[in-house]
Amino acid sequence: MFIKNKICLLVLLCLTTCKIIGQETFPINGINDTRSTFYAFIHARIVVDYQSVIGDGTVVIKNGAIHDVGMNIPIPAGSVIIDLKGKSIYPSFIDPYTDYGIPELKTKAKEGQGQQFLSNTKGAYDWNQAIRPEIDASKYFVSDSKKAELFRNAGIGTVMSLNKDGICRGTSMVVLLSDEKENLNILEGKVAQCFSFEKGSSTQDYPDSRMGAIALLRQTYYDATWYKQSTKREYNLSLEAFNENQKYPSIFEVSDWQNVLRADKIGDEFNIQYIIKGSGYEYQRIEEIKKTGATFIIPVNYPETYDVSDPWDAINVSLSDMKHWELAPTNASQLEKAGIAFCFTTDGLKDKKDFMRNIRKALDNGLSEQSALKALTYTPAVMLNIQNKTGSIKKGMVANFIITSKSIFDKENVIFENWCNGKRYIIKNINAPDLRGYYTLFLNNKKAAGIRVTGEMDGPQIFFDEDTNKTKGNISFAQEQLLLSYESKNAATKGLIKLNGYIDQATKNMERIRLFAKWAMDKLVYCIRFDFYSHSKNR
Amino acid sequence: MAYGWEKLPTQKTVVIKNTTVWTNESDGNLINTDVLIKNGKIALVGKNINEPGAEVIDGTGKHLTAGIIDEHSHIAVSGAVNECTQSVTAEVRIADVIDCEDVNIYRQLAGGVTSSHLLHGSCNPVGGQTQLIKLRYGLSSEELKFANWPGFIKFALGENVKQSNAGDNNTSRYPQTRMGVEQTYYNAFTRALDYQKAIKSFNALSTADRLKAKPVRKDLELDALAEIINGKRFITCHSYVQSEINMLMHVADSFHFQVNTFTHILEGYKVADKMKAHGAGASSFSDWWAYKYEVYEAIPYNGKILHDVGVTVAYNSDDAEMARRLNQEAAKAVKYGGVSEQEAWKFVTLNPAKLLHVDDKVGSIKVGKDADVVLWSDNPLSIYAKVEYTFVDGICYYDKETDKLKQKAIADERARLIQKMTEAKNKGANAQPPSFKAYEEKHCTDIEHMPFQN
Numbered sequence: 001m002f003i004k005n006k007i008c009l010l011v012l013l014c015l016t017t018c019k020i021i022g023q024e025t026f027p028i029n030g031i032n033d034t035r036s037t038f039y040a041f042i043h044a045r046i047v048v049d050y051q052s053v054i055g056d057g058t059v060v061i062k063n064g065a066i067h068d069v070g071m072n073i074p075i076p077a078g079s080v081i082i083d084l085k086g087k088s089i090y091p092s093f094i095d096p097y098t099d100y101g102i103p104e105l106k107t108k109a110k111e112g113q114g115q116q117f118l119s120n121t122k123g124a125y126d127w128n129q130a131i132r133p134e135i136d137a138s139k140y141f142v143s144d145s146k147k148a149e150l151f152r153n154a155g156i157g158t159v160m161s162l163n164k165d166g167i168c169r170g171t172s173m174v175v176l177l178s179d180e181k182e183n184l185n186i187l188e189g190k191v192a193q194c195f196s197f198e199k200g201s202s203t204q205d206y207p208d209s210r211m212g213a214i215a216l217l218r219q220t221y222y223d224a225t226w227y228k229q230s231t232k233r234e235y236n237l238s239l240e241a242f243n244e245n246q247k248y249p250s251i252f253e254v255s256d257w258q259n260v261l262r263a264d265k266i267g268d269e270f271n272i273q274y275i276i277k278g279s280g281y282e283y284q285r286i287e288e289i290k291k292t293g294a295t296f297i298i299p300v301n302y303p304e305t306y307d308v309s310d311p312w313d314a315i316n317v318s319l320s321d322m323k324h325w326e327l328a329p330t331n332a333s334q335l336e337k338a339g340i341a342f343c344f345t346t347d348g349l350k351d352k353k354d355f356m357r358n359i360r361k362a363l364d365n366g367l368s369e370q371s372a373l374k375a376l377t378y379t380p381a382v383m384l385n386i387q388n389k390t391g392s393i394k395k396g397m398v399a400n401f402i403i404t405s406k407s408i409f410d411k412e413n414v415i416f417e418n419w420c421n422g423k424r425y426i427i428k429n430i431n432a433p434d435l436r437g438y439y440t441l442f443l444n445n446k447k448a449a450g451i452r453v454t455g456e457m458d459g460p461q462i463f464f465d466e467d468t469n470k471t472k473g474n475i476s477f478a479q480e481q482l483l484l485s486y487e488s489k490n491a492a493t494k495g496l497i498k499l500n501g502y503i504d505q506a507t508k509n510m511e512r513i514r515l516f517a518k519w520a521m522d523k524l525v526y527c528i529r530f531d532f533y534s535h536s537k538n539r
Numbered sequence: 540m541a542y543g544w545e546k547l548p549t550q551k552t553v554v555i556k557n558t559t560v561w562t563n564e565s566d567g568n569l570i571n572t573d574v575l576i577k578n579g580k581i582a583l584v585g586k587n588i589n590e591p592g593a594e595v596i597d598g599t600g601k602h603l604t605a606g607i608i609d610e611h612s613h614i615a616v617s618g619a620v621n622e623c624t625q626s627v628t629a630e631v632r633i634a635d636v637i638d639c640e641d642v643n644i645y646r647q648l649a650g651g652v653t654s655s656h657l658l659h660g661s662c663n664p665v666g667g668q669t670q671l672i673k674l675r676y677g678l679s680s681e682e683l684k685f686a687n688w689p690g691f692i693k694f695a696l697g698e699n700v701k702q703s704n705a706g707d708n709n710t711s712r713y714p715q716t717r718m719g720v721e722q723t724y725y726n727a728f729t730r731a732l733d734y735q736k737a738i739k740s741f742n743a744l745s746t747a748d749r750l751k752a753k754p755v756r757k758d759l760e761l762d763a764l765a766e767i768i769n770g771k772r773f774i775t776c777h778s779y780v781q782s783e784i785n786m787l788m789h790v791a792d793s794f795h796f797q798v799n800t801f802t803h804i805l806e807g808y809k810v811a812d813k814m815k816a817h818g819a820g821a822s823s824f825s826d827w828w829a830y831k832y833e834v835y836e837a838i839p840y841n842g843k844i845l846h847d848v849g850v851t852v853a854y855n856s857d858d859a860e861m862a863r864r865l866n867q868e869a870a871k872a873v874k875y876g877g878v879s880e881q882e883a884w885k886f887v888t889l890n891p892a893k894l895l896h897v898d899d900k901v902g903s904i905k906v907g908k909d910a911d912v913v914l915w916s917d918n919p920l921s922i923y924a925k926v927e928y929t930f931v932d933g934i935c936y937y938d939k940e941t942d943k944l945k946q947k948a949i950a951d952e953r954a955r956l957i958q959k960m961t962e963a964k965n966k967g968a969n970a971q972p973p974s975f976k977a978y979e980e981k982h983c984t985d986i987e988h989m990p991f992q993n
């Protein structure tokens with residue numbers, strides 16, 4: 001990215017710390033300084049949605065929304081212009097199965113030991129503590145800036161959040177991951193109703209088995225129907241909510257492929273097509289899975305390999321666990337091949353950094369890039385009925401997108417920025433040059449050392465090779481300043497050598513980058529130059 | 540896919556030639572006889588059968604029988620087999636939680652079992668709706684279900700249902716006494732009758748009146764109990780002590796239905812005449828007892844005595860291990876009391892089929908019945924007998940030679956994966972330590988995390 005002029009830069013820095021979007025219903029203590037600035041992202045490769053790309057286009061955003069997108073669109077006067085030549089814009093991803101921002105909503109704990117036959121929940125609620133359709137996730141939502149950052153760093157801009165507790169878990173919401181006030185982050189307060197076979201924090205005895213959970217859920221559907229028809233003698237907040245929730249899609253979380261069929265069978269009885277939050281085991285019986293007709297939300301938490309170096313220990317790993325280790329990354333491609341709609345979730349991942357890494361493993365195992373992108377954007381948006389708000393880069397939609405160095409599926413891709421709800425979140429410095437490569441250090445036009453810069457683009461390692469000595473040095477790049485240092489062992493330059501320089505912008509976009517640096521030793525200052533070779537190869 | 544299958548086995552036309560056929564019918568045992576299996580049914584039993592295109596299995600010196608039917612099993616159930624939290628849980632169904640991937644299905648095929656009756660445990664007076672399955676290993680849970688089978692329900696009596704051994708935290712669920720057990724049944728069936736009555740009177744209303752009236756709340760528990768009273772669902776009841784057996788028969792008489800089967804029924808020899816008069820069958824152990832107070836008075840002649848009185852007697856397993864050797868359990872009816880070999884064999888085949896109301900489809904080798912048959916290397920009552928082939932619906936789900944190949948293939952596959960895992964670890968992948976996962980065997984009285992015997 002190249003900032004056109006210094007003023008632009010200043011304005012930009014200022015604005016990222018100000019509120020861009022005002023909350024109209026809130027009073028302001030002080031002087032109203034709400035600004036609506038246009039941002040124009042020019043010369044970007046824009047991936048509009050999973051099936052269309054603009055090679056060199058412009059996105060204009062304002063007030064958290066996409067103002068315009070296209071190839072030759074006018075840039076409004078006063079826009080902050082951000083040049084993204086060589087970079088890409090993608091719609092940010094949607095994670096449709098999280099508990100982001102939901103505090104633990106455990107049911108009331110049991111007092112003392114013994115059997116508990118009825119719910120401990122106080123009030124006019126269901127008889128069973130695991131039936132909680134009245135839980136409305138949006139009522140409990142509190143933004144969590146640390147967790148939001150982890151999601152954003154993985155390229156995610158929107159999540160569905162639910163209370164993952166109980167058999168009937170109430171309604172979920174869709175939220176954006178900006179650090180705006182909750183009022184501005186909730187995109188939809190109610191999008192789906194959620195179910196599982198697990199009673200969660202319920203301390204009530206019933207149900208104590210999966211067949212009991214199934215019976216309880218079926219009875220609840222019947223009770224709700226009866227409740228609707230009957231001249232009421234009782235008022236039941238849970239059944240009221242249960243009936244009210246029927247207008248939303250139903251999502252059922254399961255733990256293996258057999259439970260998919262069990263959930264779907266309940267759905268068949270009550271004329272409901274569940275969306276299935278799957279387990280990653282769907283590939284094991286793909287034909288039966290397809291027959292359910294469900295859309296799947298699948299995790300990418302593939303198992304780690306087992307340490308089988310001890311043959312005695314190896315006996316304890318079942319063949320099915322070993323096979324799952326091998327085949328888990330094929331799950332998505334098998335769903336694609338079978339024509340089953342699916343989306344990805346970070347649910348179950350210990351580290352959200354593994355999200356893209358593991359999706360790339362799915363690509364290595366036959367998943368197409370188009371399906372992967374569809375699963376990250378379009379499918380979850382349609383599933384949650386928010387496709388007119390997010391999931392693609394179109395006029396009027398929420399300004400939710402990421403800026404990347406390459407295709408998101410490229411192993412070397414870097415996500416520079418995640419713009420969420422119109423706000424800029426810098427993940428990696430977009431101005432940081434990719435310094436990896438080979439250089440030669442000249443001191444007074446005499447070759448002093450070869451330099452190797454390797455490793456991660458945003459945290460490279462540097463080695464100085466002097467004849468037979470190979471020394472690891474330090475490298476840092478901040479605020480346009482390059483700092484290098486190493487311990488020289490050559491007779492002529494022995495001692496700590498520190499270099500300070502900057503990148504010559506004139507050659508920056510060419511294959512050859514020239515860096516100017518000052519070399520300080522014995523209080524003498526020399527001007528030196530080192531040249532960059534074969535940037536794209538042999539890192 | 541199930542144990543080593545690359546693809547599912549298919550139905551074939553097979554002739555088993557020159558073998559000893561235990562028909563379980565009036566023909567008794569036929570020697571040097573051929574049996575033709577076609578389209579999943581037993582097509583022909585006779586001499587010198589030549590069917591073009593049929594696969595031929597030489598049965599010389601071997602014995603062909605109907606497949607074993609285990610009347611009391613807890614295999615292939617996913618999650619807990621008990622829903623102990625209320626005394627009457629007629630609404631819970633094993634059908635909802637069949638685990639078609641349980642390797643015990645395959646192991647029991649290797650022991651000649653072709654059908655298993657999957658039951659709840661015994662921790663409450665009414666456990667729930669049971670499920671009869673055929674051991675079609677490799678198919679999905681829905682496809683394992685025995686088609687056109689009337690529903691059954693598990694009842695239980697004795698120590699477990701009053702939580703005698705369930706610890707100090709389980710002392711408040713009604714009933715806590717044997718008197719309370721009886722009242723639990725009366726209460727349940729009375730509620731079911733009232734429920735039925737209410738539905739009938741609601742349905743009798745005119746359409747206009749119905750709109751104004753309060754509809755009857757559909758109750759899954761009472762639906763199942765009402766089916767019992769109406770003779771549409773049958774009881775198999777965990778039972779040990781004579782007084783309680785009499786009690787349940789009395790409850791049933793009061794509501795004008797029959798207790799179909801008493802299972803365990805270790806004191807059945809004391810009340811055999813009453814059971815005969817009531818019309819109940821017995822599904823017992825051959826010689827398993829003394830594991831708790833209420834089974835001290837069991838005797839190994841139980842099956843023989845019940846059989847002689849004219850009660851339909853079956854021997855069951857209640858145990859995944861024992862189910863692999865039910866042929867030997869049948870043999871114990873010969874050892875204790877001298878039941879004839881052919882009658883003893885029916886204890887694990889035709890008699891459980893009768894108790895389960897499927898003797899028109901399975902349980903004997905008769906033309907037109909399902910081809911659920913087993914070829915044994917020896918007299919099936921012998922401890923030397925091994926299963927060579929097990930067919931379900933004319934599909935060979937187990938044969939000894941293929942099994943050897945499968946075991947080899949599985950060992951090779953393990954070796955390949957161990958190699959691959961080692962390479963991945965050496966390349967720097969995180970490796971988790973293996974941990975031993977014990978297979979959880981289920982018994983009658985298992986509550987999750989709380990197993991105890993029978």
